Amino acid sequence: MQEYKKILISQEEVRPLAQRMRESGIPLAMIHAFLRDDGKGNVSYEYEVGSGIESYTVDGVNELPTISDIYDLGAEWPEREISELLPITFTGLDTSQRLFLPDTLIGGQGQILVLPMEKVIEKTRGKEGGQ
Amino acid sequence: MSYIVPIGPYHPALEEPVHARLYTEGERIDHAEVFIGYNHRGIEKLAQQKNFIQTLVMVERVCGICSHSHALAYAMALESIAGMEVPKRGQYIRVIIAELERLHSHYLWLGIALHIIGHDSLFMHTWDDREAIMDILEELTGNRVNYGMVTVGGSRRDISDEQRKNTLAMLDTIEKSMDGIRDMILGDKTIALRTRGVGILTKEDALRIGAIGPHARASGVPVDVRKDAPYSSYEDFDFALVTHDGGDVFSRVLIRVLENYESIKIIRQALEALPAGRINLGTRIPRIPAGEYMVRHEAPRGQLCYKVVTDGGEFNRRVSIHVPTFRNAPTLPVMLRNNSVADAGLIIASIDPCFSCMDR
Numbered sequence: 050m051q052e053y054k055k056i057l058i059s060q061e062e063v064r065p066l067a068q069r070m071r072e073s074g075i076p077l078a079m080i081h082a083f084l085r086d087d088g089k090g091n092v093s094y095e096y097e098v099g100s101g102i103e104s105y106t107v108d109g110v111n112e113l114p115t116i117s118d119i120y121d122l123g124a125e126w127p128e129r130e131i132s133e134l135l136p137i138t139f140t141g142l143d144t145s146q147r148l149f150l151p152d153t154l155i156g157g158q159g160q161i162l163v164l165p166m167e168k169v170i171e172k173t174r175g176k177e178g179g180q
Numbered sequence: 181m182s183y184i185v186p187i188g189p190y191h192p193a194l195e196e197p198v199h200a201r202l203y204t205e206g207e208r209i210d211h212a213e214v215f216i217g218y219n220h221r222g223i224e225k226l227a228q229q230k231n232f233i234q235t236l237v238m239v240e241r242v243c244g245i246c247s248h249s250h251a252l253a254y255a256m257a258l259e260s261i262a263g264m265e266v267p268k269r270g271q272y273i274r275v276i277i278a279e280l281e282r283l284h285s286h287y288l289w290l291g292i293a294l295h296i297i298g299h300d301s302l303f304m305h306t307w308d309d310r311e312a313i314m315d316i317l318e319e320l321t322g323n324r325v326n327y328g329m330v331t332v333g334g335s336r337r338d339i340s341d342e343q344r345k346n347t348l349a350m351l352d353t354i355e356k357s358m359d360g361i362r363d364m365i366l367g368d369k370t371i372a373l374r375t376r377g378v379g380i381l382t383k384e385d386a387l388r389i390g391a392i393g394p395h396a397r398a399s400g401v402p403v404d405v406r407k408d409a410p411y412s413s414y415e416d417f418d419f420a421l422v423t424h425d426g427g428d429v430f431s432r433v434l435i436r437v438l439e440n441y442e443s444i445k446i447i448r449q450a451l452e453a454l455p456a457g458r459i460n461l462g463t464r465i466p467r468i469p470a471g472e473y474m475v476r477h478e479a480p481r482g483q484l485c486y487k488v489v490t491d492g493g494e495f496n497r498r499v500s501i502h503v504p505t506f507r508n509a510p511t512l513p514v515m516l517r518n519n520s521v522a523d524a525g526l527i528i529a530s531i532d533p534c535f536s537c538m539d540r
Contacts, residue, residue: 050260051409053473076390076403078476081487083498093487095474100409102474122510123390127502134224149217149539161225162498169225 052101067116080127115142196535212516219539227499243537249479251330257488261471270334279443285480334460375430379515379527393482400425405478505538
């Protein structure tokens with residue numbers, strides 16, 4: 050079993066941590082996110098430390114600072130993807146263009162992970178001529 | 181004179197959608213942009229409404245090439261949450277299929293690359309050998325793709341002694357043939373002219389952007405999950421982590437040829453030392469407690485990440501899938517810069533992209 054360690058941090062720690070990790074040559078494996086029942090975000094920064102993953106998690110926050118200036122496109126694409134799929138935003142991230150979801154999906158609304166499936170089907174069929 | 185040359189989104193290199201916009205000065209690409217998201221299928225959304233076995237079947241269809249990788253990574257995430265220990269024989273069978281998948285994926289890409297390069301005779305020779313691998317996969321699993329070999333807690337099918345012998349015989353045949361392919365690639369002038377010095381990704385850029393898999397290894401970055409964070413008994417096998425410091429399309433071709441030899445070595449060892457015993461922990465729908473885990477698997481194109489969050493219920497709370505192309509596609513603008521427009525298709529193809537995989 051691969052080692053996986055979860056560590057809770059505050060949103061203020063996100064950037065200093067990323068800076069330290071980058072300077073130490075630690076790769077950022079991915080940024081993951083999901084929503085809690087109360088609609089608050091849970092965002093994990095998964096760093097490859099040794100043979101395991103250290104998952105630095107900010108819980109209960111829907112707005113975080115970007116680390117795309119620290120980890121380049123390795124962080125920019127995951128941050129853009131999360132902000133398209135979920136109501137979680139990254140301050141300082143350029144979201145002027147869509148990365149992942151089509152511009153027209155659900156009338157440009159995106160964030161399909163939080164919409165009820167019936168609404169997704171209704172919107173895609175009704176407005177865009179989907180199957 | 182400056183032009184903007186759009187390429188794609190319909191099948192610019194491989195038969196998958198991606199769009200590149202090349203900003204050119206005459207024939208030279210000054211800079212480029214890449215746009216993704218043309219094949220989003222909502223798989224992560226669907227995964228929130230399916231039980232664990234249904235999701236296992238679905239994620240195997242994220243990709244038609246590395247289907248086993250997806251099922252394996254998802255199952256490993258659930259097993260890690262539940263603290264399951266997969267029987268050793270089940271682990272070895274998973275490795276055998278994973279490495280056969282890597283072989284057929286690398287052969288597939290080699291053939292396509294050679295076709296784009298213009299060496300169609302070697303393309304056909306490569307794909308002829310690939311058929312032998314596909315036949316063995318069909319014999320072992322019943323399918324040429326979407327093998328259905330993984331279940332939560334082990335493997336779904338065993339490997340008989342006859343299948344074991346047939347697979348070893350196939351490996352002998354393709355290994356011998358691979359020598360010829362390798363020599364041709366190393367010595368052919370056309371291949372050298374089309375690939376050497378083309379689409380360079382330096383080691384510094386690969387590290388800066390976070391490239392992974394054979395793509396990163398071809399730029400001299402020694403990363404491989406099978407070595408860095410072994411799983412499913414990979415630590416039992418003797419194989420080399422192959423790197424090359426050229427960083428060009430030629431290095432990417434060569435890396436995949438050399439990695440085929442390593443996959444053959446792993447499969448041989450796994451088949452010859454296949455442990456006795458059970459192959460799984462049972463095939464009932466598993467009960468997975470609340471938890472979360474991220475696992476990594478070295479898929480043919482590089483590190484595949486699955487993060488699964490469960491709440492103790494019947495369904496997944498969240499399944500987050502990130503394929504190697506998601507990490508490697510951002511390197512394309514760097515690789516395209518200062519190359520000729522005529523080489524753009526080959527450079528895009530050289531990361532061995534799977535855009536449909538990436539879009540999920």
